[in-house]
Amino acid sequence: MLRLDTRFLPDFPEALKAHAPLLEEARRSLLAKRKNPGSMLGFLDLPEDTETLREIRRYREANPWVEDFVLIGIGGSALGPKALEAAFNESGVRFHYVDHVEPEPVIKLLRALDPGKTLVNVVSKSGTTAETLAGFLVFLDWLKGALGEAWRRHLVVTTDPETGPLRALAAREGLRAFAIPKEVGGRFSVLSPVGLLPLAFAGADLEALLMGARKANETALAPVEESLPLKTALLLHLHRHLPVHAFMVYSERLKHLPEWFVQLHDESLGKRDKEGNRVGTTALPALGPQDQHAQVQLFREGPLDKLLAMVVPESPLEDLRIPPAEGLEAASYLFGKTLFGLLRAEAEATYQALAEAGQRVYALYLSQVSPYAVGWLLQHLMWQTAFLGELWGVNAFDQPGVELGKRLTRAFLEAWK
Numbered sequence: 074m075l076r077l078d079t080r081f082l083p084d085f086p087e088a089l090k091a092h093a094p095l096l097e098e099a100r101r102s103l104l105a106k107r108k109n110p111g112s113m114l115g116f117l118d119l120p121e122d123t124e125t126l127r128e129i130r131r132y133r134e135a136n137p138w139v140e141d142f143v144l145i146g147i148g149g150s151a152l153g154p155k156a157l158e159a160a161f162n163e164s165g166v167r168f169h170y171v172d173h174v175e176p177e178p179v180i181k182l183l184r185a186l187d188p189g190k191t192l193v194n195v196v197s198k199s200g201t202t203a204e205t206l207a208g209f210l211v212f213l214d215w216l217k218g219a220l221g222e223a224w225r226r227h228l229v230v231t232t233d234p235e236t237g238p239l240r241a242l243a244a245r246e247g248l249r250a251f252a253i254p255k256e257v258g259g260r261f262s263v264l265s266p267v268g269l270l271p272l273a274f275a276g277a278d279l280e281a282l283l284m285g286a287r288k289a290n291e292t293a294l295a296p297v298e299e300s301l302p303l304k305t306a307l308l309l310h311l312h313r314h315l316p317v318h319a320f321m322v323y324s325e326r327l328k329h330l331p332e333w334f335v336q337l338h339d340e341s342l343g344k345r346d347k348e349g350n351r352v353g354t355t356a357l358p359a360l361g362p363q364d365q366h367a368q369v370q371l372f373r374e375g376p377l378d379k380l381l382a383m384v385v386p387e388s389p390l391e392d393l394r395i396p397p398a399e400g401l402e403a404a405s406y407l408f409g410k411t412l413f414g415l416l417r418a419e420a421e422a423t424y425q426a427l428a429e430a431g432q433r434v435y436a437l438y439l440s441q442v443s444p445y446a447v448g449w450l451l452q453h454l455m456w457q458t459a460f461l462g463e464l465w466g467v468n469a470f471d472q473p474g475v476e477l478g479k480r481l482t483r484a485f486l487e488a489w490k
């Protein structure tokens with residue numbers, strides 16, 4: 074269950090009424106694109122794809138020997154699985170993310186792994202990303218060297234259904250490959266095999282995750298006053314003059330979720346609009362309670378240049394009572410309380426303190442950090458982003474601004490050889 078709280082934004086209900094026609098139009102124009110090839114709205118259909126889910130389950134069951142899972146991918150090809158696996162790993166399979174090109178951690182990982190118990194999953198929609206290909210080449214060589222002809226069983230590819238170098242390699246070598254549907258872009262791919270395959274090895278409840286995402290689809294299509302993603306999109310739209318959008322999550326298990334959100338928000342919405350104006354707000358990742366001791370000072374007394382979203386769980390799956398101890402009277406206010414009670418109190422206190430400071434802040438309450446609620450939250454945020462693309466007049470599904478850096482990297486590598 075996901076619930077929006079805007080109690081510190083008393084002007085919001087009026088604004089929602091006033092902007093209902095604008096929101097209706099944004100939704101209508103988004104959905105009108107749905108059937109156009111290249112509209113990249115395939116993420117809306119992923120929660121219904123039970124066939125892919127079955128295929129992934131069968132693959133997982135056929136490979137019970139996996140003890141270490143190495144995911145090689147970057148950006149949208151890594152951030153979603155990383156966020157979800159950290160929250161829902163029930164299997165004890167160890168996960169390693171090669172979403173960088175720093176040699177020392179790669180060498181350390183290669184030395185620690187047993188190739189016979191390792192599954193390498195290379196994930197890239199395009200199949201051309203330099204960091205991913207570099208990591209893949211290193212691991213491919215390692216698998217071949219250690220396992221001889223058996224290397225194929227230790228490699229699984231997640232890529233475009235038809236095109237790209239990884240798809241071609243998989244076809245030539247007869248490798249097991251899963252498809253990221255054509256109409257699904259990297260940062261919208263967490264509920265495709267990009268996320269589902271690693272999560273199957275993590276033993277997460279994939280059904281519940283997708284069920285939550287289906288609920289988000291339902292609320293996105295609901296009348297404006299009940300449509301959660303239209304409402305949060307409006308909150309961001311009304312505050313677009315504030316340069317920073319802090320996304321603060323009160324859950325250790327969801328500690329990587331803000332990183333996933335940063336890519337979703339910044340890469341989708343930070344661009345030129347149709348008139349050539351620079352558009353976008355900067356998502357700032359924050360974690361509670363840790364960032365109460367790092368960023369909240371700035372949030373309280375620094376510039377009033379932020380819209381803050383706080384993601385707060387309402388109940389724990391399990392809780393732990395804080396025991397008393399003699400001689401530590403300074404902590405007596407904690408005795409007998411629970412860890413979750415403290416977490417909730419801290420989230421509430423920060424929420425109120427930020428509102429009192431004059432920051433614009435709202436909360437998204439998660440019934441629990443469960444696959445269902447988190448699946449709902451992820452799909453909700455993808456809808457929010459797609460709606461904002463309409464409201465801000467930008468294509469939320471491309472990323473022209475990252476191409477020059479890629480071309481220059483290649484030029485430097487060639488010049489330096």
Ligand SMILES: O=P(O)(O)OC[C@H]1O[C@](O)(CO)[C@@H](O)[C@@H]1O
Nearest residue numbers: 147148149150197198199202259
């Ligand atoms: O999945 P790919 O094609 O390797 O891309 C990885 C990431 O690189 C980008 O294309 C550009 O940063 C992202 O949009 C994407 O998530």
